[in-house]
Amino acid sequence: MSAPSDSKDLRRVILDEARHQLVKHGYNSLSMRRIAKEIGYSATAIYLHFDGKDALVHALIDEGMENLFKRLQETCPEKIEPAARLRQACLEYVRFGLENPEYYEIMHLIHPERMERFPAEMYRRARRSLEFIQDILNRGAAAGQFVLDSASVSAAAIWAMLHGVVSLLISRRVDVRIDPDTLIGTLVSHVIASVTLQPVRVQA
Amino acid sequence: MSAPSDSKDLRRVILDEARHQLVKHGYNSLSMRRIAKEIGYSATAIYLHFDGKDALVHALIDEGMENLFKRLQETCPEKIEPAARLRQACLEYVRFGLENPEYYEIMHLIHPERMERFPAEMYRRARRSLEFIQDILNRGAAAGQFVLDSASVSAAAIWAMLHGVVSLLISRRVDVRIDPDTLIGTLVSHVIASVTLQPVRVQA
DNA sequence: AGTATGCGGTTAACACCGTTAAGTTACAAT
DNA sequence: ATTGTAACTTAACGGTGTTAACCGCATACT
Numbered sequence: 240m241s242a243p244s245d246s247k248d249l250r251r252v253i254l255d256e257a258r259h260q261l262v263k264h265g266y267n268s269l270s271m272r273r274i275a276k277e278i279g280y281s282a283t284a285i286y287l288h289f290d291g292k293d294a295l296v297h298a299l300i301d302e303g304m305e306n307l308f309k310r311l312q313e314t315c316p317e318k319i320e321p322a323a324r325l326r327q328a329c330l331e332y333v334r335f336g337l338e339n340p341e342y343y344e345i346m347h348l349i350h351p352e353r354m355e356r357f358p359a360e361m362y363r364r365a366r367r368s369l370e371f372i373q374d375i376l377n378r379g380a381a382a383g384q385f386v387l388d389s390a391s392v393s394a395a396a397i398w399a400m401l402h403g404v405v406s407l408l409i410s411r412r413v414d415v416r417i418d419p420d421t422l423i424g425t426l427v428s429h430v431i432a433s434v435t436l437q438p439v440r441v442q443a
Numbered sequence: 444m445s446a447p448s449d450s451k452d453l454r455r456v457i458l459d460e461a462r463h464q465l466v467k468h469g470y471n472s473l474s475m476r477r478i479a480k481e482i483g484y485s486a487t488a489i490y491l492h493f494d495g496k497d498a499l500v501h502a503l504i505d506e507g508m509e510n511l512f513k514r515l516q517e518t519c520p521e522k523i524e525p526a527a528r529l530r531q532a533c534l535e536y537v538r539f540g541l542e543n544p545e546y547y548e549i550m551h552l553i554h555p556e557r558m559e560r561f562p563a564e565m566y567r568r569a570r571r572s573l574e575f576i577q578d579i580l581n582r583g584a585a586a587g588q589f590v591l592d593s594a595s596v597s598a599a600a601i602w603a604m605l606h607g608v609v610s611l612l613i614s615r616r617v618d619v620r621i622d623p624d625t626l627i628g629t630l631v632s633h634v635i636a637s638v639t640l641q642p643v644r645v646q647a
Numbered sequence: 648a649g650t651a652t653g654c655g656g657t658t659a660a661c662a663c664c665g666t667t668a669a670g671t672t673a674c675a676a677t
Numbered sequence: 678a679t680t681g682t683a684a685c686t687t688a689a690c691g692g693t694g695t696t697a698a699c700c701g702c703a704t705a706c707t
Binding site for chain 2: 654655656657658
């Protein structure tokens with residue numbers, strides 16, 4: 240709804256409006272023409288700042304990945320001991336997903352065919368969160384608190400567990416009679432158990 | 444390319460062509476008009492048999508859910524002892540996803556807003572696979588082989604783990620240096636461990 | 648037998664979509 | 678003053694899902 244004149248950096252305005260539409264109306268109705276109409280420009284103006292819709296979505300994904308990584312960094316400092324840090328990181332990952340379902344959705348809706356089109360440096364940035372978890376595992380292993388065959392495989396497995404629960408919860412596929420926090424607690428406890436070889440004790 | 448005359452049950456023909464296009468060209472390019480052109484009918488003919496694209500996709504989802512459930516049923520008979528049966532069910536779930544990525548995709552791409560439009564009886568059928576796993580858990584618990592606080596929560600947690608790994612593998616988000624089978628084996632071992640309270644021993 | 652009903656299909660059209668080509672405007676530099 | 682260029686526009690192409698109106702034809706009924 241902003242006038243065309245009020246912006247010096249149209250790219251930023253486009254991204255903001257795209258994010259706004261994404262959060263408000265969902266990915267399905269994220270359209271170039273609607274973004275353009277809303278910010279008071281013609282649809283083709285967007286193409287002066289983005290190669291196309293894919294590139295725009297990629298930029299949004301990049302934003303989301305950045306936010307997730309920052310959050311993990313800020314809430315899980317090195318000073319926390321490995322097990323607690325891993326637990327914290329898992330919980331923050333899940334919380335991020337549940338608090339930003341639209342972001343989480345586009346961050347994971349890239350299909351195999353489109354994967355190659357995803358810019359390499361974005362791909363690298365997107366993997367920082369995974370590496371963050373892997374780093375926690377390595378430090379825990381070095382401190383003798385974790386037992387793992389392979390940090391990369393364990394990190395991937397943990398990621399799969401976290402992604403699974405976020406994905407199912409976001410899409411409301413989990414029975415409503417199941418308390419989400421109980422489910423999350425169960426999962427995260429299993430995550431910790433999987434690297435500590437301790438029997439699972441679920442904390443609800 | 445079939446002639447309009449060769450079919451007595453157009454609904455079936457539409458579904459087959461839709462499935463064919465889905466598997467061959469992916470969900471993105473699944474279009475009413477293309478289906479119609481391919482089977483030699485006008486696009487609007489489809490609307491005589493399906494309420495719209497959503498309904499058509501719902502029918503495909505229903506098919507996929509049915510196939511998954513049948514597969515679990517056939518490959519995991521009751522006679523297998525609970526732990527082995529659970530392991531088998533997990534592996535079959537993952538294999539189903541990896542062998543039918545397009546089906547798996549549409550089976551899980553229903554967004555929250557569209558969820559309510561998803562027919563109730565289809566929803567019920569879709570949950571049979573989850574109930575199948577839950578049943579394995581209950582039998583294992585009754586036999587004293589599994590230890591669980593809640594079969595429904597554990598089943599959901601297991602589902603989350605399996606869905607997570609399938610989802611990541613299908614979308615090629617897992618580092619190529621990680622052997623998929625190792626990852627799957629790790630995950631499934633954790634699944635078993637999570638209900639047997641045994642220390643995890645990964646089988647690669 | 649003749650007429651009404653309704654089923655199964657059609658064509659035309661609407662309102663969108665992403666994207667491209669060509670044109671316009673305004674302003675900076677030579 | 679002219680050229681060039683950056684930023685933006687309009688018009689158009691080919692696609693999408695979907696609806697409205699129409700059409701032929703077999704069946705059912707009077």
